[in-house]
Amino acid sequence: MQGGIEEHEQILDELGVEHRRVRRPEHLEGINAMILPGGESTTMSKLLELNEVYEPLRKALDQGLPVFGTCAGMILLATDILDTRPDAKKFSAIDMTVRRNAFGRQVDSFEVDLDVDGIDGPMEAIFIRAPWVEKAGQDVRILATVPTGPAQGMIVAVKQGNALATAFHPECTGEKRIHEMFVRDAQAVGLSAHANGTVTPV
Numbered sequence: 001m002q003g004g005i006e007e008h009e010q011i012l013d014e015l016g017v018e019h020r021r022v023r024r025p026e027h028l029e030g031i032n033a034m035i036l037p038g039g040e041s042t043t044m045s046k047l048l049e050l051n052e053v054y055e056p057l058r059k060a061l062d063q064g065l066p067v068f069g070t071c072a073g074m075i076l077l078a079t080d081i082l083d084t085r086p087d088a089k090k091f092s093a094i095d096m097t098v099r100r101n102a103f104g105r106q107v108d109s110f111e112v113d114l115d116v117d118g119i120d121g122p123m124e125a126i127f128i129r130a131p132w133v134e135k136a137g138q139d140v141r142i143l144a145t146v147p148t149g150p151a152q153g154m155i156v157a158v159k160q161g162n163a164l165a166t167a168f169h170p171e172c173t174g175e176k177r178i179h180e181m182f183v184r185d186a187q188a189v190g191l192s193a194h195a196n197g198t199v200t201p202v
């Protein structure tokens with residue numbers, strides 16, 4: 001719909017993964033997984049509804065279509081969003097409360113090396129007006145927290161079922177390992193979506 005789409009496309013190209021932009025419900029036909037990029041979550045929410053993608057996509061995600069959200073994408077995957085518009089849409093794919101623009105004005109944008117569960121070695125993570133996870137449900141696996149500074153301990157990467165979300169932008173640092181993990185997991189899940197939001201085995 002909006003935001004940092006090209007950065008994800010570039011990584012998928014490098015990984016040899018076929019991709020397409022989903023702008024209308026018919027673009028959901030045959031996809032095996034979805035990436036929700038960074039950008040502006042309230043704008044995305046409006047466009048998702050306007051273009052009639054919100055309902056079928058929510059249905060597909062409810063049935064386990066693998067999804068990876070970065071930053072604004074993470075916000076859209078939450079069950080609860082703090083500091084947003086009351087009518088903002090969300091997919092409730094991960095049982096978590098996220099706070100938008102959580103890191104405050106002084107640290108609008110920053111970089112830090114993170115330990116991410118499931119990934120070998122440190123990951124350079126860039127945060128741009130990022131959210132954090134303020135509360136995560138029991139079934140949510142916490143993959144990374146901020147290691148130092150005023151936001152130390154805050155949750156910034158999570159997974160629940162087939163939904164993965166990061167508050168940072170692996171697609172902006174030439175980092176491919178999270179996308180690799182996502183694609184591998186999505187292949188193992190083996191689902192294919194249809195334009196009306198139903199999902200069937202590949």
Ligand code: GLN
Nearest residue numbers: 038039040041071072129
């Ligand atoms: N602050 C944005 C929002 O609330 C997210 C920023 C980002 O995706 N880099 O949607």
